[in-house]
Amino acid sequence: MKPAVRAAYWLVPPVFCLWLYWQGLKVWFQADDFAWLSLARQIHNGKHLLQALFEPMAQGTIRPWSERGFFLLFYSFFELDALPYRVFVFLTQFLNLALLSHLVWRLSRSRSAAFVAPLLWTANSSLIVPMSWSSSYNQILCAFFLLAAFSFFLRFAERGQLTDYFIQLSIFILGFGALEINVVYPAIAAAYVVLIDRRRRLLLSLAPLFALSVIFFFFHHAFAPGLASGPYALHFDPALPVTLLKYWAWTFLPMQWPDRAGHIPLLGRLALLAMAGAVLVFTIWKAKQRNCMPLFFLSWFLITLAPLLPLRDHISDYYLAIPAMGIASIAAIGISEALNSSRTVAISTLALAAVYLWLNVPEARSGVNWYFERSRGVRTLVLGVQRARELHPGKAILLTGIGDALYTSAIAHSPFAALGIPDVYLAPDNESSITSHPGLNDLSMYLLPTDSARKALEDEQVEVYTPGPTRLQNVTSAYEKKLLAQPPPGLPRRVDVGNRLESYLVGEGWYALEGGYRWMSRRGTVYMGGPRARSEQIALTGYCPKEQLRSGPIHLQVTVDGHPVDLIRFSDPETPFHRILTLPPQVLGKERIEISLEVNRTFQPQGDGRSLGLAFGIIEIH
Amino acid sequence: MAIRFRTVALFIALVAVVCLSDCKSRNRTRVQTDEEPPRMAAVLSMADPRANAQLLSGFYPVEQNAWRWTASKFSVILRTPRGADQKGATLKLKLSVPDSVIQQVKSTGVSAALNGVDLAPESYTQSGEYIYTRDVPARAFAGDSVKIDFALQKFMPPGPVDARELGVVVSMVGLEGK
Numbered sequence: 015m016k017p018a019v020r021a022a023y024w025l026v027p028p029v030f031c032l033w034l035y036w037q038g039l040k041v042w043f044q045a046d047d048f049a050w051l052s053l054a055r056q057i058h059n060g061k062h063l064l065q066a067l068f069e070p071m072a073q074g075t076i077r078p079w080s081e082r083g084f085f086l087l088f089y090s091f092f093e094l095d096a097l098p099y100r101v102f103v104f105l106t107q108f109l110n111l112a113l114l115s116h117l118v119w120r121l122s123r124s125r126s127a128a129f130v131a132p133l134l135w136t137a138n139s140s141l142i143v144p145m146s147w148s149s150s151y152n153q154i155l156c157a158f159f160l161l162a163a164f165s166f167f168l169r170f171a172e173r174g175q176l177t178d179y180f181i182q183l184s185i186f187i188l189g190f191g192a193l194e195i196n197v198v199y200p201a202i203a204a205a206y207v208v209l210i211d212r213r214r215r216l217l218l219s220l221a222p223l224f225a226l227s228v229i230f231f232f233f234h235h236a237f238a239p240g241l242a243s244g245p246y247a248l249h250f251d252p253a254l255p256v257t258l259l260k261y262w263a264w265t266f267l268p269m270q271w272p273d274r275a276g277h278i279p280l281l282g283r284l285a286l287l288a289m290a291g292a293v294l295v296f297t298i299w300k301a302k303q304r305n306c307m308p309l310f311f312l313s314w315f316l317i318t319l320a321p322l323l324p325l326r327d328h329i330s331d332y333y334l335a336i337p338a339m340g341i342a343s344i345a346a347i348g349i350s351e352a353l354n355s356s357r358t359v360a361i362s363t364l365a366l367a368a369v370y371l372w373l374n375v376p377e378a379r380s381g382v383n384w385y386f387e388r389s390r391g392v393r394t395l396v397l398g399v400q401r402a403r404e405l406h407p408g409k410a411i412l413l414t415g416i417g418d419a420l421y422t423s424a425i426a427h428s429p430f431a432a433l434g435i436p437d438v439y440l441a442p443d444n445e446s447s448i449t450s451h452p453g454l455n456d457l458s459m460y461l462l463p464t465d466s467a468r469k470a471l472e473d474e475q476v477e478v479y480t481p482g483p484t485r486l487q488n489v490t491s492a493y494e495k496k497l498l499a500q501p502p503p504g505l506p507r508r509v510d511v512g513n514r515l516e517s518y519l520v521g522e523g524w525y526a527l528e529g530g531y532r533w534m535s536r537r538g539t540v541y542m543g544g545p546r547a548r549s550e551q552i553a554l555t556g557y558c559p560k561e562q563l564r565s566g567p568i569h570l571q572v573t574v575d576g577h578p579v580d581l582i583r584f585s586d587p588e589t590p591f592h593r594i595l596t597l598p599p600q601v602l603g604k605e606r607i608e609i610s611l612e613v614n615r616t617f618q619p620q621g622d623g624r625s626l627g628l629a630f631g632i633i634e635i636h
Numbered sequence: 637m638a639i640r641f642r643t644v645a646l647f648i649a650l651v652a653v654v655c656l657s658d659c660k661s662r663n664r665t666r667v668q669t670d671e672e673p674p675r676m677a678a679v680l681s682m683a684d685p686r687a688n689a690q691l692l693s694g695f696y697p698v699e700q701n702a703w704r705w706t707a708s709k710f711s712v713i714l715r716t717p718r719g720a721d722q723k724g725a726t727l728k729l730k731l732s733v734p735d736s737v738i739q740q741v742k743s744t745g746v747s748a749a750l751n752g753v754d755l756a757p758e759s760y761t762q763s764g765e766y767i768y769t770r771d772v773p774a775r776a777f778a779g780d781s782v783k784i785d786f787a788l789q790k791f792m793p794p795g796p797v798d799a800r801e802l803g804v805v806v807s808m809v810g811l812e813g814k
Contacts, residue, residue, distance in 0.1 A: 093665060094665040095664045095665050096664075097664060113709055342706055380759060383782055393667070394667065397665060397666070397667040398667055398669050400667075401666070401668060401669050402669050405669065405671065472717065472718050472813055473812075474677060474678060474679055479669065482670060485667065485668060485670045486667075486670070487669070487670040488669060488671045488672045489672070490669060490672060490675070491675055594806045
């Protein structure tokens with residue numbers, strides 16, 4: 015190749031990727047990102063670092079390189095500047111494009127196929143999420159490990175040098191830190207040997223890799239057991255082929271296609287049939303000619319998708335990011351061969367490719383733009399609150415006008431606690447504008463009760479902000495007028511003993527606040543609104559540490575307005591504990607009730623002069 | 637192979653550029669908020685620069701970002717706490733009587749007046765920190781804000797060391813609703 019052609023050959027795919035996902039570079043943090051960003055605040059020594067990197071977290075996952083390590087490293091240098099994180103994701107993807115091109119060339123010896131494969135993969139709408147959301151970097155990094163390991167395996171198959179084999183092995187082992195799907199790599203390599211290379215010795219060389227995958231599977235299962243219920247539960251049932259067909263369709267026709275304005279359903283179905291049919295027919299036709307290379311890439315699709323098929327209730331198009339490169343490679347080889355075939359075949363193949371791009375490219379651009387726009391609101395909110403805290407030290411921040419979008423992409427993931435900004439609450443009026451979402455934190459965790467908000471405003475302990483078009487706007491005066499014009503709501507029926515804005519509901523017997531909870535001495539009292547229905551119960555949340563139980567079990571007597579409710583026994587440490595108790599009928603409908611909590615014994619921690627009973631957080635009637 | 641080395645070199649160079657752009661990075665993580673015009677507060681901390689507008693007379697510049705000397709008479713205007721025109725409010729003046737004052741004047745005292753309502757004085761014969769607290773009847777509150785005039789019984793007149801008239805050191809003044 016001439017230097018200019020060679021440069022274009024390598025540069026066009028990343029430039030196309032940059033053009034398509036440009037907004038993805040500017041996307042800010044959102045949703046799960048805040049959980050990873052918070053890790054840096056939890057690390058104070060080497061043990062904490064190891065825990066942060068390797069302890070199973072969300073949905074039982076252990077992904078030290080692609081999630082925890084990635085966020086920890088970049089946060090330590092760049093904190094809340096998202097651009098470097100995004101640049102790194104793009105750079106990794108550029109490497110993936112080069113590796114895929116290299117892989118297709120090695121297998122097909124076709125420069126045109128090697129050029130087209132990364133372009134088709136880039137255009138696939140399954141890359142929208144990985145190219146827009148830093149928390150899904152795991153897909154990009156896992157693709158890198160799979161492609162890199164397989165490239166060295168191909169070198170080993172060609173040259174027989176053990177160095178290549180061991181580099182492959184090392185990359186494979188490291189790949190487990192990116193995404194669990196890495197476990198299928200030996201099956202990909204085996205598919206290559208069985209379908210293309212066919213050397214038994216080469217197949218045997220994969221035995222240690224299979225053994226490692228089995229070990230990883232059991233190790234992972236032991237430390238991060240699968241969930242029995244919820245969206246991440248595995249289902250091995252007749253839904254498996256249905257899920258596979260859904261993913262197969264999304265590989266060609268974007269999941270978002272039915273939402274595109276003016277779309278014609280029949281056109282989508284016809285395009286899907288034509289594209290999927292062409293890929294299958296070409297694969298079978300080549301297999302009959304004893305060329306199993308397309309079959310190998312189809313295996314790539316199936317093997318990398320297989321672990322995700324049992325997730326019946328959590329089907330996401332971005333799970334196709336790695337499998338889709340198999341189909342893109344088949345299509346690229348098909349296009350390459352069609353260009354050397356009759357004019358009719360060439361034109362019809364190029365027409366199919368054009369349809370694929372017409373369907374996917376607009377979705378990719380609008381998808382990444384959606385993430386960008388959503389993250390702009392999150393950025394305005396989170397950095398705005400950070401600025402508000404600087405302007406009003408010592409005051410709590412109350413947020414009003416938070417809609418569903420900001421709640422699900424930011425608030426419900428506790429961004430302020432994660433970034434070390436305490437005392438940020440949702441104003442009570444948000445309750446009506448936010449719908450609760452299963453799987454997200456309960457809205458009540460963030461809401462300040464109306465009565466507490468009024469008290470905080472009267473005492474000038476709070477500043478109220480609402481998200482504006484480009485900035486957070488201070489609306490304290492207007493909000494105060496609006497809230498105080500309403501009739502007093504009565505005492506709240508949910509008291510957070512650990513919230514300083516609700517200190518006026520905390521009676522005698524309590525010590526000073528400590529990071530979201532409060533210790534009581536032998537006896538503590540709390541005031542709140544009474545139950546409104548006979549069926550309502552009182553829920554207590556607190557902490558009973560092991561130090562309290564050194565002299566044996568303790569008992570907590572709960573009394574409401576002088577009526578004994580329950581005697582709770584603690585024989586094991588519970589941090590936290592939750593208890594739900596039935597309320598006495600005498601307090602039904604009362605505007606103000608007194609909850610009395612009394613333990614039969616206190617303890618004195620070493621170096622602490624206080625006599626401690628139990629620590630409490632939220633006390634709620636529901 | 638050469639092209640791959642170049643790719644890796646480019647990759648490393650780009651990462652280095654990103655790392656070196658740290659100062660710009662900090663600019664990208666700072667945003668501004670649209671703030672309300674300063675509101676009249678019911679409680680003023682002397683450390684808060686926004687308190688200046690409500691300190692009408694008799695206060696000297698803030699010192700150590702925490703407190704101010706007063707003259708023999710000093711006045712503030714405070715927001716009327718909600719419901720004070722019906723239930724009254726509590727006036728609190730957090731002050732310190734320095735050694736130098738007590739040594740010179742032996743004893744001093746503070747009194748306050750709001751809208752023609754005089755509040756009982758309090759005397760101090762020792763140096764130290766005090767909170768002058770008085771219940772203010774509802775009749776003292778007629779509007780959204782109220783002017784409070786404080787007066788000291790004794791004070792240090794201007795002298796060769798300090799040309800100012802010095803009374804007490806104040807760190808906070810405020811009205812709390814009942």
